[in-house]
Structure formats: C-alpha cells, structure tokens
Amino acid sequence: MKTIEPMACPVVAKHIKVALVGQPNVGKSMLINSVSNAHLHVGNFSGVTVDKTEVLFDYKSYHFTVVDLPGTYAFTDYTIEERVTHEYLCNYEYDLIINVIDSTNLEKNLQLTSELLTMNKKMVIALNMSDEAQKEGIEISGDYMSELLGVRCIKVSAATKEGIESLIDGIIDTYEEEKSDTKLIFSEAVEEEITKIVSYLRKHKYDANNSYRNVAINLLKNNKKTYVKIHEDPIWTELQPILIEASKHIELHHNTDDIKEAFAEEYAAFNRGITAEVVQQKNAEIKATLTDKIDGVLIHSFVGIPIFLFFMWGLFQLTFEIGAIPMDYIDMFFAWLGDTVGATISNDDIRSLVVDGIIAGVGAVVLFVPNIIILFVGIALLESTGYMSRVAFLLDGFFHKFGLHGQSFIPLVTGFGCSIPAYMSARILKNDRDRLLTLFIIGFMSCGARLPVYVLFAGAFFSPEMAGNVLFIIYISGAILGLIAAKILKITAFKGVDEPFVMEMPKYRLPSMKLIYHTVATKTMMYLKKAGTFIAAASMLIWFLSNYPKNIEIEKSYELKIALSTTQEEKTLQENMLAEALLEDSYLGRIGKFSEPIFEPLGFDWKMSVALQTGLAAKEVVVSTLGVLYSLGADVDPDSRSLAGAISKHISFASAVAFIVVIMIYLPCLAASIVFTREAGHIKYFFYLFVFTSLTAYIMAFLVYNITKIIF
Amino acid sequence: MKTLLDCEKTCRVKVLKLNAQNELKQRLISFGIMKEAVIEVLTHAPAKSTIEIKVGKMRIALRAQEAKLIEVEKL
Numbered sequence A: 001m002k003t004i005e006p007m008a009c010p011v012v013a014k015h016i017k018v019a020l021v022g023q024p025n026v027g028k029s030m031l032i033n034s035v036s037n038a039h040l041h042v043g044n045f046s047g048v049t050v051d052k053t054e055v056l057f058d059y060k061s062y063h064f065t066v067v068d069l070p071g072t073y074a075f076t077d078y079t080i081e082e083r084v085t086h087e088y089l090c091n092y093e094y095d096l097i098i099n100v101i102d103s104t105n106l107e108k109n110l111q112l113t114s115e116l117l118t119m120n121k122k123m124v125i126a127l128n129m130s131d132e133a134q135k136e137g138i139e140i141s142g143d144y145m146s147e148l149l150g151v152r153c154i155k156v157s158a159a160t161k162e163g164i165e166s167l168i169d170g171i172i173d174t175y176e177e178e179k180s181d182t183k184l185i186f187s188e189a190v191e192e193e194i195t196k197i198v199s200y201l202r203k204h205k206y207d208a209n210n211s212y213r214n215v216a217i218n219l220l221k222n223n224k225k226t227y228v229k230i231h232e233d234p235i236w237t238e239l240q241p242i243l244i245e246a247s248k249h250i251e252l253h254h255n256t257d258d259i260k261e262a263f264a265e266e267y268a269a270f271n272r273g274i275t276a277e278v279v280q281q282k283n284a285e286i287k288a289t290l291t292d293k294i295d296g297v298l299i300h301s302f303v304g305i306p307i308f309l310f311f312m313w314g315l316f317q318l319t320f321e322i323g324a325i326p327m328d329y330i331d332m333f334f335a336w337l338g339d340t341v342g343a344t345i346s347n348d349d350i351r352s353l354v355v356d357g358i359i360a361g362v363g364a365v366v367l368f369v370p371n372i373i374i375l376f377v378g379i380a381l382l383e384s385t386g387y388m389s390r391v392a393f394l395l396d397g398f399f400h401k402f403g404l405h406g407q408s409f410i411p412l413v414t415g416f417g418c419s420i421p422a423y424m425s426a427r428i429l430k431n432d433r434d435r436l437l438t439l440f441i442i443g444f445m446s447c448g449a450r451l452p453v454y455v456l457f458a459g460a461f462f463s464p465e466m467a468g469n470v471l472f473i474i475y476i477s478g479a480i481l482g483l484i485a486a487k488i489l490k491i492t493a494f495k496g497v498d499e500p501f502v503m504e505m506p507k508y509r510l511p512s513m514k515l516i517y518h519t520v521a522t523k524t525m526m527y528l529k530k531a532g533t534f535i536a537a538a539s540m541l542i543w544f545l546s547n548y549p550k551n552i553e554i555e556k557s558y559e560l561k562i563a564l565s566t567t568q569e570e571k572t573l574q575e576n577m578l579a580e581a582l583l584e585d586s587y588l589g590r591i592g593k594f595s596e597p598i599f600e601p602l603g604f605d606w607k608m609s610v611a612l613q614t615g616l617a618a619k620e621v622v623v624s625t626l627g628v629l630y631s632l633g634a635d636v637d638p639d640s641r642s643l644a645g646a647i648s649k650h651i652s653f654a655s656a657v658a659f660i661v662v663i664m665i666y667l668p669c670l671a672a673s674i675v676f677t678r679e680a681g682h683i684k685y686f687f688y689l690f691v692f693t694s695l696t697a698y699i700m701a702f703l704v705y706n707i708t709k710i711i712f
Numbered sequence B: 001m002k003t004l005l006d007c008e009k010t011c012r013v014k015v016l017k018l019n020a021q022n023e024l025k026q027r028l029i030s031f032g033i034m035k036e037a038v039i040e041v042l043t044h045a046p047a048k049s050t051i052e053i054k055v056g057k058m059r060i061a062l063r064a065q066e067a068k069l070i071e072v073e074k075l
Helices: A028-036 A080-091 A103-116 A130-135 A142-149 A164-176 A188-203 A212-220 A224-231 A236-254 A259-278 A290-298 A304-344 A348-366 A369-385 A387-401 A406-417 A419-428 A432-442 A451-461 A464-492 A513-547 A552-564 A568-585 A587-602 A606-614 A620-632 A643-650 A653-665 A670-680 A683-711 B022-030
Strands: A014-022 A053-059 A062-068 A096-102 A122-128 A138-140 A152-155 A279-281 A502-505 B012-018 B038-044 B050-055 B058-063 B070-074
Touching (some): A014 A080, A014 A164, A028 A053, A028 A164, A096 A164, A103 A122, A103 A138, A103 A259, A142 A152, A142 A259, A188 A236, A212 A224, A236 A259, A259 A279, A259 B022, A290 B038, A304 A348, A304 A387, A348 A620, A369 A387, A369 A451, A387 A502, A387 B050, A387 B058, A406 A419, A406 A432, A419 A432, A419 A670, A451 A620, A451 A653, A464 A653, A464 A683, A513 A620, A568 A587, A587 A606, A587 A653, A606 A620, A620 A643, A653 A683, B012 B022
Parallel strands (some): A014 A062, A014 A096
Antiparallel strands (some): A138 A279, A502 B058, B012 B038, B012 B070, B038 B050
C-alpha cells in the first residue's frame, strides 16, 4: 500500500476529500485506477482492499484525495473490512461519498446505498459497469434515479473509461452546491413513527448535526452512535417511551421481534421500488447467462474438482517448462558478467567478493524470475476471473472436514505466491480461531521464494520431463500436509464453533491484461528489489563468513603440495582441497560444523545446514548460500559449472528429499514472520509457530530421509 | 417444516423465516436472504456439503448448516 504525501499546491486550488464506498466486486479499485492511473491491486473476490488506500490526483483546479474503502455489503460490523469502512464513514473527516454501484445488479447494490442515505453527507452515485449492463439489455435512467434519490447518479465504466470525466465534474458540482435532502421513503407505519419523533425533536429544538428525519431513522434502527449522543440530552427521559412504543409498532407491522430485520425489509422494499422505476430490462433474458454455462462445468459435482486439479497441474507444468527457456540465458548472462567484471578488478579479495559473493548470490536468485512471473500470472488469473470463489465453493465441504473454512482457500492459494499477502488476506475470516488456524497453515503452502530451491533440486535429480511433475508433487504434498496439520491443530489447540460459510460467487469476468500486468509487474519488481538489496547484502555477509578468518597455516601447508605437484591434474586437485579446507575453517564452516550434529540424522552436510539457517532470513538466500558455498568449494569436475551439477554430485538423493521437506515446512522468511505475528495479534503465536513448524519439519524430514534411504 | 437444504436443484422457493441468530442473521440479510425473498437453488457441491443459490442476480454459496436455518416454501 502506498501513501503519498500531500503535495504543496497553489493557493487557489481546493482540496476535495472523497470516500469511495461500495459493495465488494463492484469495481471500486478499478474505477480509481481509471480516474487517477494509480496502480492498485484489483481482484475479483471480496477482500482485496483490506486496508483503506489513499490516492491523490489533480483535476481542473482541484486536488482530490480519494480514500478507497474496503467493500461492504451493508452497514454492519461482521468482517474486518466492514468494520474499517463503517468506522471511517462515521468518524473521519471527508467532503463527500462516492457510492460505486454495479449497474448490472442495481437492487442488491442499493442495499448499501439506502443505508448511506441516512448519513448526513453529500453523495454521488457512480453507476459503474454501465457497458456491461448495456450488453445485458439493462437500461438505467440515471436522471430519473437522481431525482428519486435526491442524489446525483452518473453512469460510468471503469473498464472503457466512459463517463469518468462527467463523474469528476459531478463530484465538483456536488462539492460546490449546498447539501440537498435525500429522499428515502419507508412504509406508512414507519413514516408515521418517524413523523412523531421528528415533531418531538423539533418541539424541543434538539441540537443535532444531522437532519431530524435522519436522527429519527437512526434512533429507530438502534444506531448506537445516535443513541449515545441523545442519551446525554434531558429530552431522553421523555423520548424513551415514545421510541419503545414506535419500535413495538414497527415490529408488529413486520411480524418480527427484531427491529433490524424489520428495517432490512423496509430498505429492501424501497430498493425494489427504485429498481422497478428506473430499470428497463430489454429482451427479457430467459436463456442461461454465460456464467451459468461456465458454472455448469466448473463447479459440476463430479468433474469440478478434477478440473481444478488439472488447472493447478497445468500451472506448475508451465512454470517449469516455459520458465526454463530464459533461464539458460540469464545463467549465461551472469557468468559473463562475473568474468567481465572480475577481469577489471585486480585485488583478489575484492574480486572474490564481487564475483563469488554478490554476482553469484544475486544471479542465483534472479535466475528464477521467469518461474516467479508465470506463477504470479497464474494466481492473478485465478483471482481476477472469479474462479477463486468457485474453488472455495467446491472445497468447503472437504476443507470443513479438516476444520478449515472454505474461505481459508483464498489465503492458502495466495500463500503459493507469497506468504505475506496470504497472512493479510486471512482477515476475511471473521472468527479468530478460524483465522489463527489458517495463519498457522499458510506456511505449508510453498511460497514463490521456495520455488527456486525446488526447481534447483528437481533439476539436479530428475530429467527435464519429470521435473514439472516433481514440482507438482512437492506443492500438493505440502498442501496435504497442511490439511493434516490443520486437523491436528483443530482438535487440539483451536477447538470451538465453526464460522458460518456464506459467500458471494461473483460473475465470471475476462481479466483485463492491464490489470494482470500491473499485479505481476509489482510483485516481480518486489522480488527483484529484494534480490538487489536484501539478498545482495546477505550474499556479501555469507561471502565474508565463508572467506574469513584467513588461515595462513592451511594455505602454507597446501602451497608446498601444489608447488610439488608434477601434473596439472594433481595441481588442480590440491588446489581444490585447499579451497575445501579453507571453507571448513571459515566462520560459516564453523557455524555449519557446530550445528551439523543436529542435522546429521537428516543426512545434511554442514553446507546444507548453513543454507537452512540463512534461509530463515529469506528462502531465496538458501539458493544463493548454496551458490556461494559450492562455487567456492571443491568442484572437481570442470563440466559441472552449474549449481545443479554440483548439487547432484555432492548431495545424496535421500538427503536432497529430506532437505526439500524441511524447506517445505519450516518457518517462512523473516518478513513473513513479522507479518504473521502482527496478524495473529501476539508474539506468543510466533513462538508457537516456530516450535510447531520446526518440530514438524524435523520429524518429517527424519522419516522421509530414512524411508528414502531404504527404498533407493 | 421445509428448509433450503431440502430443496432440489433448480428449485425456486420463498423464504418464510430465518432461524439464524444475531450476526449470522444480519449477514444473511445483507446478502438479500430475508423474509419474502425468492431464492433459486442452483447446484450442490459434492455430498451436498455446500449449496449454490441465486437471490436476485447474486450467486451465493452457503454451507449445509446455514441452509438448514432458512425456512422456505416452494413456489
């Protein structure tokens, strides 16, 4: 999320602060994109905008600040998103509200709108997706709707950018005008009670910052804030019996004992009325919509899940097959860069730092950019088409058996990209236990940063045809392990009542290329930035730890042997033995040797032990550590210049499998751990996570190592 | 008493009563599932663990447990 500092501006300009509100999936973020060319993340499932985001732009002589609030179905506090939005609208300073509405589903969207009408704020309604509505034969009369609601309604399309200018002009006009009264009309019974309360308030000259009518409506709706205020006023004692009587009357009228339900019905009736007045449905469509047809296949009782598994398998195949093509070039580029740069540096130590440390380390990470891009494109497609919700629908029954919620699927799949947004998107789960459980499991979904490690090992031990399948198996077994862990946690640590599963299934949409591009470009840049800064620094540190302290004695003892070598082969052999001995005596070697006994039962040598420990900082560092360690160490065969070659030579198959298992399960990177702790709400959960993942990783790796050793 | 869970696929029903409490009730209402609302049952997930319904133009996924709380009558 980026926040932009308010810029210095000419004195003549006016600031307009706008709160952007709407139900989920109505295209709020996309509208902001069109208006300001900002690059917000837009997806086709509820819960993309969890934090409010501010966007600044200039138009004519006005400075706009648009606050993009999370989508909310109604004025309730059910989910975190709804709480954020409600809280902002009631307690913050802003000039007007833009209520974004999906024109293809007016009646449902008006539910939020009619509640917004009782707030004492200027408002503009953006009838978004008007192009889609037109295609579906839905004709909305914007002018008539403006008249009926007493609020400016403007047709726009964020996708085609149609009407964007008239929307901004409409905002400016509304901003400059006096606030007009909105026209929310209820049934006779409610209107009667409202009139009674209004006349009472008027008689006693109650000091309100909202209209008396709105105060009356809010009192009847049991709006807490209005109550708190009026409670302090002496008129309260007399007003109270009137309110009780009014509520009884309304409840009786609606045949319910719940005033909120009664009002929900009132609003629904009003919305039906408005919709009937302003919407004209041409060519009344009886035929099934495209979404119906697609759903007929994709969420079919029998083929739905196989299709989903096929998509996932396809994604991993693509990741490996297509990703491998540019990798050779990237590898060649860094080899060339190392040679070229190395030739210009005369000092041995500095050259080694630059070539073996920075270039080798960063190169090892950049190598995987193609894979990462493909994976991110896949996840972005899943999000933006609306397929993600279908998968949640298909899997809820299955997930529920493991104590997870169907909506846990969204953070879990996001976890395949990166754990950090995954931890954040777990907020869509309202129930604390469900959320914590999901947070603990996200780590089992291997993130993009672990992909390089898998690709490296799969490439080292399997033929290119098999590597894609191996990758798929790694991801799937991680996910299955996660489910088992969820079940265990559910029956031990997180016992309790399940959260209900009620979720919107958005319409299928063709993803916009621009959107996918922005999402993927942003994430890829983040990865590259990490490679350029954090990982370059880590590579330098690892280089230092692996080169110092300089042990003169070892060098001297080998110098003699090298000098005495008669053949070139023997000389190379001695040189390599020197490098190996020096590495073992370095700081890094000492750390590795010190921790080797812990990892020995898993079949890891000290280099692997070190790589796991540096991997706690970031999983990409595992690869760069291995890269540094093996490029410095004994590499007898001149053909195996590549890291994969060195690994298949020095690491046994069983150890490699155990290593993959540990990478799959143990603690995610430092940044993700910090986000986890923040989302979980207490530092103690981090320690639980650390103990839980470390123990699981160790036990699983131990089992796998020994089983593999027996079989192969 | 017939609930939404008892409905077959492609069945159209009218809601009579919500037996849900507090927050869940509010949630259902905010999705348009309230008294008098017309619901179309679209499909069931495997083992009827989850059902997909249509209220107005909105598709909603509901778990069996929640569907059981919605009293309906066939149209």
